[in-house]
Amino acid sequence: MKSIITSLVVCSFLLSACGRTDDDNMLRIREQGSFLVGGSVITVPGSYDENNPTNPAGQTLHGDHAYVFYQIPEKTHSLPLVFLHGNGESAKTWETTPDGREGFQNIFLRRGFSVYLADQPRRGKAGKSTVSDTLRAVPDEAFQFEIFRVGVWPDPFPGVQFSPAPQAWEQFMRQVTPNTGAFDKEVVSDALSALMDKIGGGILITHSMGGGPGWLTAIKSSNTRAVIAYEPGSSFIFPKGEVPSPIPHSGPEKALEADSTSMDKFLKLTRIPIVIYYGDNIPEQPTKHWGQDTWRARLEMARLFVDCINRHGGDAQVIHLPDLGIKGNTHFPFADLNNVEVADVMSAWLKEKGLDN
Amino acid sequence: MKSIITSLVVCSFLLSACGRTDDDNMLRIREQGSFLVGGSVITVPGSYDENNPTNPAGQTLHGDHAYVFYQIPEKTHSLPLVFLHGNGESAKTWETTPDGREGFQNIFLRRGFSVYLADQPRRGKAGKSTVSDTLRAVPDEAFQFEIFRVGVWPDPFPGVQFSPAPQAWEQFMRQVTPNTGAFDKEVVSDALSALMDKIGGGILITHSMGGGPGWLTAIKSSNTRAVIAYEPGSSFIFPKGEVPSPIPHSGPEKALEADSTSMDKFLKLTRIPIVIYYGDNIPEQPTKHWGQDTWRARLEMARLFVDCINRHGGDAQVIHLPDLGIKGNTHFPFADLNNVEVADVMSAWLKEKGLDN
Numbered sequence: 001m002k003s004i005i006t007s008l009v010v011c012s013f014l015l016s017a018c019g020r021t022d023d024d025n026m027l028r029i030r031e032q033g034s035f036l037v038g039g040s041v042i043t044v045p046g047s048y049d050e051n052n053p054t055n056p057a058g059q060t061l062h063g064d065h066a067y068v069f070y071q072i073p074e075k076t077h078s079l080p081l082v083f084l085h086g087n088g089e090s091a092k093t094w095e096t097t098p099d100g101r102e103g104f105q106n107i108f109l110r111r112g113f114s115v116y117l118a119d120q121p122r123r124g125k126a127g128k129s130t131v132s133d134t135l136r137a138v139p140d141e142a143f144q145f146e147i148f149r150v151g152v153w154p155d156p157f158p159g160v161q162f163s164p165a166p167q168a169w170e171q172f173m174r175q176v177t178p179n180t181g182a183f184d185k186e187v188v189s190d191a192l193s194a195l196m197d198k199i200g201g202g203i204l205i206t207h208s209m210g211g212g213p214g215w216l217t218a219i220k221s222s223n224t225r226a227v228i229a230y231e232p233g234s235s236f237i238f239p240k241g242e243v244p245s246p247i248p249h250s251g252p253e254k255a256l257e258a259d260s261t262s263m264d265k266f267l268k269l270t271r272i273p274i275v276i277y278y279g280d281n282i283p284e285q286p287t288k289h290w291g292q293d294t295w296r297a298r299l300e301m302a303r304l305f306v307d308c309i310n311r312h313g314g315d316a317q318v319i320h321l322p323d324l325g326i327k328g329n330t331h332f333p334f335a336d337l338n339n340v341e342v343a344d345v346m347s348a349w350l351k352e353k354g355l356d357n
Numbered sequence: 358m359k360s361i362i363t364s365l366v367v368c369s370f371l372l373s374a375c376g377r378t379d380d381d382n383m384l385r386i387r388e389q390g391s392f393l394v395g396g397s398v399i400t401v402p403g404s405y406d407e408n409n410p411t412n413p414a415g416q417t418l419h420g421d422h423a424y425v426f427y428q429i430p431e432k433t434h435s436l437p438l439v440f441l442h443g444n445g446e447s448a449k450t451w452e453t454t455p456d457g458r459e460g461f462q463n464i465f466l467r468r469g470f471s472v473y474l475a476d477q478p479r480r481g482k483a484g485k486s487t488v489s490d491t492l493r494a495v496p497d498e499a500f501q502f503e504i505f506r507v508g509v510w511p512d513p514f515p516g517v518q519f520s521p522a523p524q525a526w527e528q529f530m531r532q533v534t535p536n537t538g539a540f541d542k543e544v545v546s547d548a549l550s551a552l553m554d555k556i557g558g559g560i561l562i563t564h565s566m567g568g569g570p571g572w573l574t575a576i577k578s579s580n581t582r583a584v585i586a587y588e589p590g591s592s593f594i595f596p597k598g599e600v601p602s603p604i605p606h607s608g609p610e611k612a613l614e615a616d617s618t619s620m621d622k623f624l625k626l627t628r629i630p631i632v633i634y635y636g637d638n639i640p641e642q643p644t645k646h647w648g649q650d651t652w653r654a655r656l657e658m659a660r661l662f663v664d665c666i667n668r669h670g671g672d673a674q675v676i677h678l679p680d681l682g683i684k685g686n687t688h689f690p691f692a693d694l695n696n697v698e699v700a701d702v703m704s705a706w707l708k709e710k711g712l713d714n
Contacts, residue, residue, distance in 0.1 A: 143416065174396060
């Protein structure tokens with residue numbers, strides 16, 4: 001009996017030292033790292049002259065790649081999640097939230113998914129562009145408050161899922177980072193499809209302006225096994241002959257236009273499951289508050305988009321989070337105060353589609 | 358006896374399930390995340406007009422902060438490591454090496470250090486600048502091959518610690534990322550000292566052009582407990598009246614000048630341990646190969662700098678890696694083929710100075 005107690009005490013000590021019993025919150029990472037993927041090379045004819053190093057003759061420029069940071073947890077589902085940010089953002093958008101909680105990077109690592117966080121070409125750590133550009137430092141944050149549906153400047157929407165702490169707004173505005181070359185959805189989707197091919201298959205999760213390159217990535221690489229789009233804002237794509245009329249709104253562009261592609265390419269979107277999520281405070285009727293009104297047009301276009309995919313045999317859906325009783329979300333549902341609930345909705349969809357094996 | 362065996366079997370099973378005994382290579386992360394720190398705010402007088410959102414009146418711009426990604430391992434030394442990249446780089450410089458091995462981020466996480474990886478203001482994910490700028494896409498990679506001391510274009514130095522695989526060179530050139538606003542060492546050191554104050558103390562590790570802001574960070578924040586500088590290239594700082602003459606070299610600037618500060622500020626550098634590392638292929642005599650020759654001047658200036666610190670009572674040293682028998686290192690020793698050996702040298706210094714408690 002004494003021996004049994006001794007061995008149990010030793011066993012208990014060893015288990016305690018192994019950490020798992022003490023702290024189940026530890027992230028166990030099998031592998032993590034970063035790389036650049038895709039992109040192009042400019043080669044200038046001539047010979048390099050070391051006494052004139054600013055002369056490009058004989059020199060090269062590698063640019064227009066994506067930067068990717070990845071983490072593979074100890075036990076992982078077979079398909080990784082590949083995250084593509086929106087306009088004015090980098091992969092930071094999926095990391096710690098503006099109010100300091102865990103974002104989708106950590107939430108889905110903890111749920112056993114490998115995560116690949118991309119900075120798209122000409123953004124963030126993938127700043128080396130093949131085209132020159134001028135960057136203007138223009139104060140525009142009241143505009144961002146409205147277009148991101150936090151509220152009507154300077155008042156937050158009642159019940160909005162954005163922290164009222166001033167530090168949260170400050171972090172949110174500081175995570176904005178500019179293009180280092182003109183946005184080009186072909187360049188972005190070329191790099192993202194190179195990423196999909198490199199990793200041999202993944203689930204693409206896009207946000208906002210990442211939506212357009214997201215559809216193109218799925219068209220370009222059959223290694224894109226599913227697309228989850230949070231609040232896509234533009235570049236909905238339809239087969240030629242089925243492109244809907246522009247949808248009027250009160251924003252500066254006056255209407256939201258759709259893109260067109262060949263039927264052959266469009267049909268690739270019918271071969272994978274697709275889900276699109278939108279948050280709250282999107283008006284049902286036209287309004288002069290155009291920061292909201294553009295989203296009314298976008299939600300309407302998203303519905304036309306999934307209808308088109310489905311009538312060609314696909315599996316797409318739009319989920320307007322308030323229809324599930326999930327209220328108050330901004331343009332960044334995955335970073336909002338209720339982002340665990342938003343993640344639960346995504347997890348349920350992954351399970352339903354058999355994407356979490 | 359049977360009971361003892363049973364309990365030992367159970368114990369063994371549980372230990373095996375805990376993972377530690379099976380796979381000692383797993384990274385155990387207690388906490389990871391990212392934030393923006395430091396920076397300033399521009400506020401434009403007037404009122405925001407939602408019908409004219411590109412008019413900055415009444416709007417703000419948050420800019421000039423640093424972006425920081427951090428990881429805290431399960432068991433950590435008391436002082437974290439804070440990494441600041443060099444010119445044309447982001448924190449990627451400390452992540453996976455160009456040839457795909459682990460960089461200092463993972464190496465020092467495995468050695469039990471918390472790591473804070475900064476993108477300096479106006480670079481990488483901290484791209485939001487308070488000043489406008491024009492970015493030019495100019496092919497210049499033969500120049501980089503020389504100034505980074507990989508070789509004399511297009512031939513690598515014999516025995517250079519840089520992989521001959523073409524993919525390594527491609528990754529290396531793609532990790533370069535531009536300024537999104539003019540480099541300003543005061544702006545960079547303001548953000549880095551805000552970081553040091555936020556985390557309450559750390560060991561600053563700089564590379565190349567990060568060296569100058571590094572000395573200023575140590576002067577501005579007493580939470581900078583030590584500085585490790587890899588290949589600082591400019592902005593060596595001396596007390597007024599003790600600034601050495603410019604050191605001639607064959608590069609375009611013709612000579613390397615030093616900066617000056619007040620004695621009061623300079624003396625802050627005498628209160629912490631400082632070590633400076635340089636790699637190989639730095640000539641002892643002037644040469645027309647100016648990509649190497651500028652480093653001769655820099656190494657010489659670094660020696661004058663540590664002499665000055667030490668004669669005022671400090672603890673600084675320059676370690677030229679070839680003097681330790683460590684050969685072939687480029688301008689990026691921490692990412693070179695022998696970076697584990699380079700890390701060992703750093704670990705030994707940390708231990709010697711009692712910085713790994």
